[in-house]
Amino acid sequence: MADEGDAGAFDFDEFVEAEPSEEILTRIEQKSHLVEQLIRQSKFTEALKLALEDAPTRTRDERCKSANWIVVHRVLMATRDLESLLSTLEPEYDDILMKYLYRGLATGDRPTCDQCLRLHEKLTERAGMGCIIRILADRWNLV
Numbered sequence: 001m002a003d004e005g006d007a008g009a010f011d012f013d014e015f016v017e018a019e020p021s022e023e024i025l026t027r028i029e030q031k032s033h034l035v036e037q038l039i040r041q042s043k044f045t046e047a048l049k050l051a052l053e054d055a056p057t058r059t060r061d062e063r064c065k066s067a068n069w070i071v072v073h074r075v076l077m078a079t080r081d082l083e084s085l086l087s088t089l090e091p092e093y094d095d096i097l098m099k100y101l102y103r104g105l106a107t108g109d110r111p112t113c114d115q116c117l118r119l120h121e122k123l124t125e126r127a128g129m130g131c132i133i134r135i136l137a138d139r140w141n142l143v
Contacts, residue, residue, distance in 0.1 A: 021061040027054065028067045035071050044079045045088045051075050052096045057141035065143055072100045076115055086122050094127040098135045099143045 031050060038047035051072045056064040079085050089097070101123065104116035124132065 019059075021059060021064055024056050024059060024061070024064040025067055028056070028064065028071060032067075032071045032074075035075060039075060039078045044075060044081075044085055047075045048072070048079070048085065048089065048097070049093060052093050052100070055096055055100075055143055057096075057143060069100065069103055069143065073104065073112065076100075076104065076119065077112065079115075082118055082122050086119075086126055091127065094123060094131050095134055095138075096143070098123055098127070098131050099138075099141075102135065103143055 031054075035047045035051050038044075038050065051068070051074075056068050059065070098120070101116045101120050104112045105120075107113065
């Protein structure tokens with residue numbers, strides 16, 4: 001059990017999965033097909049919104065987290081006009097996008113890291129340092 005004096009403590013023993021992993025994976029697979037269609041139509045902002053929506057933050061199953069990262073990654077790497085992408089993305093997506101940018105940076109893959117760093121710079125300009133602080137402090141809703 002987490003120490004009541006430590007508000008940031010995460011007790012994995014008390015963590016309850018929001019829904020079964022297989023349901024999450026099925027939903028991500030369906031979302032992936034729609035995202036691919038939007039990418040083919042060059043509707044990158046819509047594709048990114050869809051990829052970020054309903055992210056599996058409340059599960060410990062890495063399969064779910066990885067599957068959704070692949071969908072988000074596909075959009076990020078297909079996008080060339082970052083200014084346009086972020087200018088039309090609603091602020092409600094800023095924090096979850098920043099989480100995925102840090103996940104991308106953690107891959108160590110050069111093209112992914114380069115794109116994530118470019119987006120990180122633009123998103124930080126837009127959303128401010130609070131966005132970074134919120135995602136680094138959030139130990140419950142991990143991507």
